[in-house]
Amino acid sequence: MTDRAPWTGWFLVLLAIAILFLTRQYAEGQAMPDPLPQRTSEAGPLVTDPCLRCAQKALAGSYGPLAEWQRVGYQQFIKHGPAWRIIWATQYYPSEGFWRGKGTRWGWPVNERCAAANELPGYSFVWSSRFGIRQVLDTGADSNDRHARAGTRHRPSADHWLDIWVPRAGMFGFSSEVMPVAAVRGRVPGEWKHGRKPKHTWLDY
Numbered sequence: 001m002t003d004r005a006p007w008t009g010w011f012l013v014l015l016a017i018a019i020l021f022l023t024r025q026y027a028e029g030q031a032m033p034d035p036l037p038q039r040t041s042e043a044g045p046l047v048t049d050p051c052l053r054c055a056q057k058a059l060a061g062s063y064g065p066l067a068e069w070q071r072v073g074y075q076q077f078i079k080h081g082p083a084w085r086i087i088w089a090t091q092y093y094p095s096e097g098f099w100r101g102k103g104t105r106w107g108w109p110v111n112e113r114c115a116a117a118n119e120l121p122g123y124s125f126v127w128s129s130r131f132g133i134r135q136v137l138d139t140g141a142d143s144n145d146r147h148a149r150a151g152t153r154h155r156p157s158a159d160h161w162l163d164i165w166v167p168r169a170g171m172f173g174f175s176s177e178v179m180p181v182a183a184v185r186g187r188v189p190g191e192w193k194h195g196r197k198p199k200h201t202w203l204d205y
Contacts, residue, residue, distance in 0.1 A: 051082040051127045051182040058133075069113060072187055073125035073133050082127065082182030083203050088148035088158040089128070090176045091166045092116070098165060104138035106191065116140045116163040120183055120202045121190025126162060128181045131172045134164055135186070139193040145200060160202055 047053055055074035058066060066074070092098045092110075101109040106122050108114065115126050116138035127133045144161040151157030158178045169175055183202050192198065 049082065050129055051077055051084075054127065054129075054133075067113075069135055070133055073127075073135060073184075076125055076184045076187060077127065077182070080184050082184055084180055084182050085159040085202055086178060087128075087160055087162045087181040088144075088155070088176070088178050089130070089174070089181065090144075090161070090163045091169060091171065091174075092163050093166050093169050095169065100167065105193070106137055108137040110138065110165045112165070112167075114138055114165040116165075117160065117202070118142065118145055118193050119160045119198050119200050120162075121186070121192055121197075123186030123188050123190055124183055124203065125186060126181055126183045128179060130174065130177075130179055131164055138163070138165075142193075149200075160200065 047056065055077045057063065058074050059071070059078070094100065098110055100111055104110055104114060104116075113135055114137045115134035117124075117126070117136045118139050120126070120136045122136055122139075124136045125133060126136065140161070140163055144163075148158045148161040155176070156178050162181060166172070185203055
């Protein structure tokens with residue numbers, strides 16, 4: 001019978017210890033928490049919808065003090081959720097005859113709060129990552145929405161038309177562009193341009 005070399009026993013002991021150590025590390029690794037937990041804000045977990053994420057951060061104070069209409073608008077988005085549509089967004093401004101303070105269809109002065117739409121009720125809110133939050137306080141030509149859905153050779157079709165007031169043309173990097181926009185009802189009863197709900201509507205109410 002041949003005796004084993006003196007170091008063989010120690011080698012087997014060290015090998016067993018190494019296997020036990022690696023097994024424990026693997027088991028602990030399986031129980032480790034997600035290294036990238038869901039981001040949170042002061043208002044709670046941040047959601048994936050960009051409009052709701054912006055609303056959460058705005059209401060938490062991340063963008064500084066809000067005007068009362070902005071606070072109400074963001075609260076409405078949180079409460080009811082945004083309705084997203086593909087919109088032909090345009091701009092109107094002082095050089096077109098819409099000077100700051102000119103009255104809108106519902107008597108509000110045009111300023112950075114104002115948006116115009118025919119197929120959204122008055123006092124609803126709209127939001128886009130391109131121009132932020134606005135409130136529908138004005139309307140436009142009935143043909144605008146038909147032109148939006150028809151499209152052109154150089155502009156794809158859209159679901160609806162929306163106009164935002166700006167102090168100068170081309171603000172936010174566009175004057176006429178198709179883009180996704182979110183909308184939500186206002187807190188007060190909405191008014192339609194002709195007093196009745198149009199055939200094509202943006203919101204289901």
